Amino acid sequence: xxTLLLSxxxxxxxAALPAHPLLxxxxxxxxxxxxxxxxxxxxxxxxxxxxxxxxxxxxxYTLVYGVLRLxxxxxxxxxxxxxxxxxxxxxxxxxxxxxxxxxxxxxLTVLYLLIAMIGGMAVxxxxxxxxERVAYRPLRKRGAPSLTFLITAIGAxxxxxxxxxxxLPKLTGGNFGGTTAQQPIRLVQExxxxxxxxxxxxxxxxxxxxxxxxxxFLVDRFVNATKFGxxxxxxxxxxxxxxxxxxxxxxVIMQTFLLxxxxxxxxxxxxxxxxxxxxxxxxxxxxxxKAFAAAVLGGIGNLRGALLGGLLLGVMELYxxxxxxxxxxDVVAFVILVLVLLFRPTGILGESLGxxxx
Amino acid sequence: MRRSLPTxxxxxxxxxxxxxxxxxxxxxxxxxxxxxxxGSSASSSDLSIQPVVQIDESGKEVPAADASNxxxxxxxxxxxxxxxxTIAMAGALTGPNAALGINILDGAKVAVDAxxxxxxxxxxxxxxxxxxxxxxxxxxxxxxxxxxxxxxxLLGPAFSGETAAVGDIFHQANLLSLTxxxxxxxxxxxxxxxxxxxxxxxxxxxxxxxxxxxxxKKFTKVCVVQDDSDYGVGLAKAVTSALGxxxxxDCAASVKTGDKDFSATVQIVKDxxxxxxFYAGYYAEASPFVxxxxxxxxxxxxxxxxxxxxxxxxxxxxxSSKDALLSCPCGPAPDQFATDYKxxxxxxxxxxxxxxxxxxxxxxxxxxxxxxxxxxKLVDYVKNYSGDGLARHYQWSSTGxxxxxxxxxxxxx
Numbered sequence: 001x002x003t004l005l006l007s008x009x010x011x012x013x014x015a016a017l018p019a020h021p022l023l024x025x026x027x028x029x030x031x032x033x034x035x036x037x038x039x040x041x042x043x044x045x046x047x048x049x050x051x052x053x054x055x056x057x058x059x060x061y062t063l064v065y066g067v068l069r070l071x072x073x074x075x076x077x078x079x080x081x082x083x084x085x086x087x088x089x090x091x092x093x094x095x096x097x098x099x100x101x102x103x104x105x106x107x108l109t110v111l112y113l114l115i116a117m118i119g120g121m122a123v124x125x126x127x128x129x130x131x132e133r134v135a136y137r138p139l140r141k142r143g144a145p146s147l148t149f150l151i152t153a154i155g156a157x158x159x160x161x162x163x164x165x166x167x168l169p170k171l172t173g174g175n176f177g178g179t180t181a182q183q184p185i186r187l188v189q190e191x192x193x194x195x196x197x198x199x200x201x202x203x204x205x206x207x208x209x210x211x212x213x214x215x216x217f218l219v220d221r222f223v224n225a226t227k228f229g230x231x232x233x234x235x236x237x238x239x240x241x242x243x244x245x246x247x248x249x250x251x252v253i254m255q256t257f258l259l260x261x262x263x264x265x266x267x268x269x270x271x272x273x274x275x276x277x278x279x280x281x282x283x284x285x286x287x288x289x290k291a292f293a294a295a296v297l298g299g300i301g302n303l304r305g306a307l308l309g310g311l312l313l314g315v316m317e318l319y320x321x322x323x324x325x326x327x328x329x330d331v332v333a334f335v336i337l338v339l340v341l342l343f344r345p346t347g348i349l350g351e352s353l354g355x356x357x358x
Numbered sequence: 359m360r361r362s363l364p365t366x367x368x369x370x371x372x373x374x375x376x377x378x379x380x381x382x383x384x385x386x387x388x389x390x391x392x393x394x395x396x397g398s399s400a401s402s403s404d405l406s407i408q409p410v411v412q413i414d415e416s417g418k419e420v421p422a423a424d425a426s427n428x429x430x431x432x433x434x435x436x437x438x439x440x441x442x443x444t445i446a447m448a449g450a451l452t453g454p455n456a457a458l459g460i461n462i463l464d465g466a467k468v469a470v471d472a473x474x475x476x477x478x479x480x481x482x483x484x485x486x487x488x489x490x491x492x493x494x495x496x497x498x499x500x501x502x503x504x505x506x507x508x509x510x511x512l513l514g515p516a517f518s519g520e521t522a523a524v525g526d527i528f529h530q531a532n533l534l535s536l537t538x539x540x541x542x543x544x545x546x547x548x549x550x551x552x553x554x555x556x557x558x559x560x561x562x563x564x565x566x567x568x569x570x571x572x573x574x575k576k577f578t579k580v581c582v583v584q585d586d587s588d589y590g591v592g593l594a595k596a597v598t599s600a601l602g603x604x605x606x607x608d609c610a611a612s613v614k615t616g617d618k619d620f621s622a623t624v625q626i627v628k629d630x631x632x633x634x635x636f637y638a639g640y641y642a643e644a645s646p647f648v649x650x651x652x653x654x655x656x657x658x659x660x661x662x663x664x665x666x667x668x669x670x671x672x673x674x675x676x677x678s679s680k681d682a683l684l685s686c687p688c689g690p691a692p693d694q695f696a697t698d699y700k701x702x703x704x705x706x707x708x709x710x711x712x713x714x715x716x717x718x719x720x721x722x723x724x725x726x727x728x729x730x731x732x733x734x735k736l737v738d739y740v741k742n743y744s745g746d747g748l749a750r751h752y753q754w755s756s757t758g759x760x761x762x763x764x765x766x767x768x769x770x771x
């Protein structure tokens with residue numbers, strides 16, 4: 001219902017402002033309320049679709065931060081590897097890249113996508129655990145300061161990107177990785193299922209939003225209602241006491257990376273469904289930064305915050321683009337982040353993975 | 359440690375459980391949307407970029423050059439020259455932009471091979487100098503080209519950035535610099551008397567395409583979308599001003615290099631109901647952009663320029679690239695040339711600027727065959743040259759621009 005209220009506000013805002021775009025600062029910034037108004041629902045649908053993907057990636061940032069107080073900047077590359085993972089699985093299933101959409105029938109298509117998703121999850125999850133082992137655990141053993149972890153994370157991010165950029169094509173005979181995006185394997189044709197308020201909702205949009213919400217719900221249950229989750233929360237709250245109570249910190253850390261990686265793999269497959277020609281070594285970077293912003297916006301360390309932050313960022317970005325002009329997308333996203341942090345320094349829902357509230 | 363493996367296994371099992379439930383909903387919803395598209399249109403695997411028409415700066419059709427009139431690098435077979443005579447080629451031969459440099463070098467190789475086969479007494483060497491397309495690297499490579507006394511003329515540099523960086527070095531040495539691909543307008547404003555451009559510059563392409571869209575295609579509403587590169591911004595500006603009233607300012611948009619998600623831009627174009635979208639940028643963004651336009655039901659003609667005129671665009675955008683119009687100052691490869699190119703270059707097919715590489719190398723070879731043995735005379739030879747090549751007629755103005763600069767329109771089909 002809150003969205004209805006929002007559109008009421010927009011109607012009045014629209015009435016109050018001139019119908020033609022108001023040009024500010026020599027036309028550099030539009031202020032086009034009519035554009036926002038006319039395509040409000042379309043933007044909302046698209047925004048929720050991308051927001052759902054942001055949210056799934058954001059969970060990885062938030063979980064690791066909750067447990068280790070570490071911003072794992074290499075998480076965007078874990079996502080990127082997931083894209084290649086699910087692509088490689090489809091390749092392995094006998095699909096070759098082609099310009100047209102494969103026509104397999106609904107049941108088989110769902111089955112193949114499912115297998116691709118598991119492939120993406122396995123690659124991302126494995127890469128996340130591997131990254132933890134190789135890059136972070138040795139530092140932890142030596143009691144390195146937190147700044148070292150941060151720099152290592154950024155370094156690991158470059159290593160993974162350049163691995164896919166330069167090394168992977170040599171290992172796979174040029175079939176995977178390299179300078180250009182993978183030639184897409186399309187399994188699903190995006191078609192409009194229903195329309196409302198001028199917005200076309202496609203099959204892909206529905207699948208992404210529902211799958212992401214279901215995954216987010218299950219992760220929330222997993223962390224809040226299982227023994228494993230209790231371990232994660234215990235370590236997040238108080239690592240020393242948790243260890244004294246018999247929780248293995250190292251194991252919890254590994255589980256946390258695995259969980260974050262698996263979700264990034266699922267997000268990678270969903271993203272490739274929406275944008276099949278985005279599988280490239282640099283393809284995780286911008287999404288990763290957005291997902292990180294989403295995690296901070298919702299309250300880093302807070303699972304539900306990641307979901308809320310992702311969805312909010314997804315729609316606000318698109319509203320901002322319609323309102324101010326398409327080039328202002330990132331500015332809008334980060335200005336919103338700054339504004340929220342000004343008034344709520346711990347994000348909208350606050351840090352709660354370690355707090356009693358969770 | 360012993361317990362961590364089973365735990366990991368359990369975690370993976372949990373993940374799979376999440377997945378199954380996540381995808382159960384997928385089955386429900388995907389079914390409604392038709393996860394498959396039985397009866398989809400003809401296969402797009404045979405789509406490729408085909409030449410359509412050659413136009414001048416005002417968008418008017420100009421008949422293509424008759425390839426049978428083209429200068430033949432073989433000559434009369436009686437040429438004599440020193441066996442050390444060398445033509446240098448400078449450009450990216452490795453690195454991310456190597457494709458263009460290799461296209462040029464391979465094109466030149468076809469000409470030199472044909473020449474050497476016919477002229478037993480004049481075996482010209484072709485030597486590639488790799489700049490990686492990087493201006494900084496080029497400043498290190500340029501002096502070695504100049505210092506090689508056997509080099510009589512240079513094919514290149516390939517890119518505008520590196521040409522701007524090293525043009526002075528070649529000018530001071532008065533070494534012929536004949537570029538097959540550097541299109542930045544300002545390059546010919548440096549007073550380099552040794553520099554000649556074998557194709558139209560960026561200032562021609564924008565107006566030519568814009569006039570073609572308005573006058574020939576009769577488009578009345580075009581959305582100009584630009585990326586944030588120097589190339590995209592400059593091209594969009596030229597196209598927008600030449601489109602005049604056909605450019606709809608309300609649906610003009612700009613995107614960022616590296617973006618993959620264009621939903622807001624697509625929405626704006628969709629709402630505008632435009633006849634065409636002109637995208638000023640590179641294929642990496644153009645492919646997802648055109649895919650998203652098509653899947654949102656926008657059927658406006660997609661138009662772009664040489665940044666998108668690349669086989670990768672068709673590969674990545676697939677069937678959504680069908681019917682896209684792509685301009686290029688580069689000429690199409692005639693069939694016979696394509697055959698020779700394949701046999702000379704390990705089965706590779708000619709790409710963008712291959713024909714220019716061939717034509718310009720041919721001009722230098724003709725100069726050598728006429729008995730020229732020093733650099734200054736070759737510069738004079740090119741300055742006074744007038745003749746047909748495979749792609750076009752070559753004759754230069756005093757600044758080093760072609761006297762008739764033409765643009766090709768290609769279409770994906």
